[in-house]
Amino acid sequence: MTLVDTPADDAKGATAPAKPELISVEQAKTLDAATVADLFTRHLNPGQLHFMKLLGFDKVIIDRAEGMHYIDRDGRRILDFFGGFGSLAPGHNHPRILAVRKKFANERRHEIAMAFLSQYAAALASNLAAVSPGDLDMVFLGSSGSEAMEAAIKVAEQAQGPKRSKIVYAENSFHGKTKGALSITDGPLYRSDFALLDNIVRVPFGDIDAIRCAIEADPEIGIVVLETIQGGGGIVEAPAGYWRALRALCDEHEVLWIADEVQCGLGRTGKFYAFEHEGVVPDVTALAKSLGGGKCAMGAMIARRDVYMKAYGQPKTALIHGPATFGGIGEACCTAIEMLNILYDERLIENAARQGDYLIKRLNALKQKYPKIIKDVRGRGLMVGLEFQDFSSTMPFGVKQLVSVLDDKLKGSLCGFVGSLLLADYNVLVAFTEYNRNVIRLEPPLIVRKTDIDTFVDALDALLARGILRIVRDFIKRHAKG
Ligand SMILES: Cc1ncc(COP(=O)(O)O)c(C=O)c1O
Known part of the structure; x- marks a missing residue:
């Protein structure tokens, strides 16, 4: 018995395009x-x-x-x-990740839920809020670190308004290869000659005085974006006390701090987020990579509730950066839910x-x-x-x-x-x-x-x-x- 209707019978008699020579999955495995x-x-x-x-x-x-x-x-x-x-x-x-995915498929659960509220996306967002400190409660789900970072800089810009849209970023930073994320990514290797955002200010990583000078010199600066530990820069940490000083500086000047935790987050440094080593909370953060359990593409932007609500909290602003087609699809959400559970269950x-x-x-x-x-x-x-x-x-x-x-x-x-x-x-x-x-x-x-x-x-x-x-x-x- 077939569970899925096929249109092949209905199409009989019509002219079908010739099937090109395609490699099958089984052939791909043996190339x-x-x-x-x-x-x-x-x-x-x-x-x-x-x-x-x-x-x-x-x-x-x-x-x-x-x-x-x-x-x-x-x-x-x-x-x-x-x-x-x-x-x-x-x-x-990981056996638990495989089991969740297999069960989800066997139960013929749905993936694309744009027309309905997704129970899986809602549960994952709730879990992400639960593992995040402070009021980092509002979540956007995407499919990569770059997409999470795009969401991060957009929510911050939307909350700050056009007069405070300038972004401070760091030397030797890496935030992704889509155009917004690339604009705050340092180095000619990736930037090439693309026309990128021009409302950006680059400072040395880990130098609080440099950020202070930049912010004090330019009232249009409303956003600071930094990896908590630089990966592409060669595993570089800011000096002790830097993140506390940055938090105080941002509070003083009402600047939003975005912590990119795509590589260092999810427990890698011995805390769920690397910024937790200094007991501070950014305004916006981003996760990806291991959030997909090593098995699928999953990225998340997590913002403080007041920042998010200012940006997209009304029906008329809700769709400005609403989910993309594959943001929060079923099996990927369940994989990420299981990943978060494994992280704690297996210590x-x-x-x-x-x-x-x-x-x-x-x-x-x-x-x-x-x-x-x-x-x-x-x-x-x-x-x-x-x-x-x-x-x-x-x-x-x-x-x-x-x-x-x-x-x-x-x-x-x-x-x-x-x-x-x-x-x-x-x-x-x-x-x-x-x-x-x-x-x-x-x-x-x-x-x-x-x-x-x-x-x-x-x-x-x-x-x-x-x-x-x-x-x-x-x-x-x-x-x-x-
Ligand atoms: C810190 C950081 N941010 C963002 C990204 C971009 O993530 P993705 O490659 O999933 O787009 C990366 C990827 O290496 C990264 O290390």
């Missing part, structure tokens, strides 16, 4: 690495493939993923210390704090052991940065030439060599950093155990013991082998 690379070049992003090839990542086709690991076609288990830049708090394919926030301390302790011991290679270890909880010495000026001439032939971007940065060899020789995956090419980013799932940390740090230790020259040589050899 080999060369075909995937070819399709990637022809239809997705040839330039990106260039970097994947350089690092040797293009050879790996992942078959499955569970917990802390990716598993490739040959059954090789790859320990994930990248964690999708903070998108995998519960690990890969993942506490685990992030404890394992993060252990990871930083072990990395600091490596720094003592290899002072000429490791410059700095920093971070909070499971948002950790490992900065290598920049050896671009000290590299022997011959090696420098060899490396620059490979690629301009890798020249002088140990991260590419280390990341590539950690994967090839030790089955460990780490992440790089957009703005600081000497920083490796470590954002493992919050389910990480001490033994995983030992496996990772022991692998890094064994690799660094080869010394810089051998690391570069081994990388080049591997690259030459193809």
Whole structure:
């Protein structure tokens, strides 16, 4: 018995367009690495493939993923210390996340609820208000961090009005690639030559005097947007006391503070939100990444009730930034609801704090052991940065030439060599950093155990013991082998 009516019978006799040659799902699962690379070049992003090839990542086709690991076609288990830049708090394919999604589908629940009130969106919004301090009570649901940040700057601008719409943002910030979020994202890498918002003022990150000067000099400034811990900037924290001072400054000048917690939120730093370490509450915040349980696209903007009501609280303003087609769809909302429950039931926030301390302790011991290679270890909880010495000026001439032939971007940065060899020789995956090419980013799932940390740090230790020259040589050899 079919549960869904098909129009095929009704359409008999009419001219049907010929079906193009389409790849089926089952075929997609079995494509080999060369075909995937070819399709990637022809239809997705040839330039990106260039970097994947350089690092040797293009050879790996992942078959499955569970917990802390990716598993490739040959059954090789790859320990994930990248964690999708903070998108995998519960690990890969957490059983409770899978169960909720499967049940939702089996029960044939609805996804698109634009015509009706969604019980799932309402429950998720209520849960987000419950985990958020103060009167961060009003929620907009979207499908990405960029969309959550767009919602954040729009609610703040709408609440402040056109005379106070200027936005302060930070050097080395990353808030997303849609045009509004990109306008407050620093650095030529992403900004390119796009025509972006011009009502923006850039200040150094973590410098309260710089923000004070900017605000006092320009009464049109009504919004400050900052990541609580900079991810793309290379895991950078503001000095102690900064957020309390910022809160007081914003209150004094009636400026709205937006805290971007897309990467550092959801328990990663040992508190649900990283700003909670200073006991302060912003006016607006944003979450995404792990909110989707590592399984789906979900983003949320959470605003103080009075800010939200000022912006969109009336029927005539309610639709100015109402939900998009996929904002708050059923299964994604239920996944996020389950994610929040797992976070507390499995004490993942506490685990992030404890394992993060252990990871930083072990990395600091490596720094003592290899002072000429490791410059700095920093971070909070499971948002950790490992900065290598920049050896671009000290590299022997011959090696420098060899490396620059490979690629301009890798020249002088140990991260590419280390990341590539950690994967090839030790089955460990780490992440790089957009703005600081000497920083490796470590954002493992919050389910990480001490033994995983030992496996990772022991692998890094064994690799660094080869010394810089051998690391570069081994990388080049591997690259030459193809
Ligand atoms: C701090 C921060 N904000 C916003 C974003 C944008 O999120 P998305 O890639 O989901 O659009 C990111 C993504 O890395 C991020 O790290």
